[in-house]
Amino acid sequence: MRSIRVWFVAAVIAVIISGGALIVTGINAISEGSAAASLAADRATPPAASVTPAASATATPPAAAPPPSVPPAPAGAAAQEPAAAGWPDNVTALDAALRKLAGNTPDFSVAVLDRKTGHTYAYRGSVKFDTASIVKTQILACMLLKAQDAGRAPTSAEMALAKPMIRLSDNGATTSLYQKLGGKAAVTRSNKRLGLTQTVVNSRWGLTRTTAADQVRLLAALVDPKGPLNASSRQTAFSLMNTVDKAQDWGVPSVAKAGEITMVKNGWDTRTADGGLWAVNTIGRVTSKDGAVDVSVVVLSHNNKSMQSGITLVEKAAKLTRQHLRY
Numbered sequence: 001m002r003s004i005r006v007w008f009v010a011a012v013i014a015v016i017i018s019g020g021a022l023i024v025t026g027i028n029a030i031s032e033g034s035a036a037a038s039l040a041a042d043r044a045t046p047p048a049a050s051v052t053p054a055a056s057a058t059a060t061p062p063a064a065a066p067p068p069s070v071p072p073a074p075a076g077a078a079a080q081e082p083a084a085a086g087w088p089d090n091v092t093a094l095d096a097a098l099r100k101l102a103g104n105t106p107d108f109s110v111a112v113l114d115r116k117t118g119h120t121y122a123y124r125g126s127v128k129f130d131t132a133s134i135v136k137t138q139i140l141a142c143m144l145l146k147a148q149d150a151g152r153a154p155t156s157a158e159m160a161l162a163k164p165m166i167r168l169s170d171n172g173a174t175t176s177l178y179q180k181l182g183g184k185a186a187v188t189r190s191n192k193r194l195g196l197t198q199t200v201v202n203s204r205w206g207l208t209r210t211t212a213a214d215q216v217r218l219l220a221a222l223v224d225p226k227g228p229l230n231a232s233s234r235q236t237a238f239s240l241m242n243t244v245d246k247a248q249d250w251g252v253p254s255v256a257k258a259g260e261i262t263m264v265k266n267g268w269d270t271r272t273a274d275g276g277l278w279a280v281n282t283i284g285r286v287t288s289k290d291g292a293v294d295v296s297v298v299v300l301s302h303n304n305k306s307m308q309s310g311i312t313l314v315e316k317a318a319k320l321t322r323q324h325l326r327y
Contacts, residue, residue: 094324106303111212115294125213129300132267135208142190144233166240194221212298219296251282254315280310
């Protein structure tokens with residue numbers, strides 16, 4: 001199912017993940033795997049999922065932005081309504097569905113944040129996975145914060161690297177921007193400002209380690225009007241992640257219904273040191289124009305036999321979150 005892409009003034013919509021593929025005239029050239037290190041095997045038995053309330057927030061649209069406009073999520077009391085009584089049952093049902101899926105598939109983890117209700121959900125949310133190209137969202141946020149700190153918009157040179165980094169998951173553009181920003185140290189500082197506590201940045205960016213819980217925090221920061229990113233930066237992140245190449249528009253967008261708006265960053269990688277198995281990750285957001293849906297979704301996985309089987313897995317897990325959490 002595909003979402004309708006909408007250019008969106010609201011700063012609430014921002015976010016998610018990467019695939020290191022460079023798409024040129026319809027040809028998908030796998031360009032991930034910039035490092036030959038093996039993926040760590042996180043084979044722990046899936047624990048019960050944790051559920052904690054998260055603060056709701058509403059965004060103030062930037063003063064000027066290209067049409068068409070999209071109404072922000074509901075403000076005030078409507079955005080802070082207590083969770084429906086059925087939430088615990090929904091969580092129990094999703095736990096069971098994901099455990100069943102995990103019985104016959106590679107390792108994966110899931111996290112969800114519903115900004116409308118303030119609920120968070122995590123299944124193996126603190127288990128670490130290699131980011132592959134979803135780290136490019138962190139690099140983008142680092143670039144935006146650096147520009148803000150300097151009291152300016154991103155330069156044309158920075159945007160010339162950021163656009164292919166997010167829309168095409170271009171590895172060469174990513175490496176250039178990563179080095180320009182200050183590499184590991186700069187992104188680590190940025191992550192701290194964004195509230196990431198479980199992510200360890202690697203000098204070889206694709207080997208950065210993260211958790212589903214941290215990636216949901218990142219997605220939340222990309223749309224939080226009270227967070228470190230200003231309205232212009234949030235709009236820039238949304239505009240890039242809402243316009244990824246069609247061949248990379250999989251993962252989280254697969255859960256969207258007709259008329260809903262998505263943003264996504266996917267990541268995939270395979271390494272000979274890992275026996276040719278694949279890491280496949282998806283991070284993103286799904287929203288509706290009327291504010292009824294405002295959800296961030298993360299699925300991380302590794303040890304997939306192929307890229308396509310990994311895509312099938314993360315989409316299946318993402319769809320289970322919508323089915324059982326009823327957003």
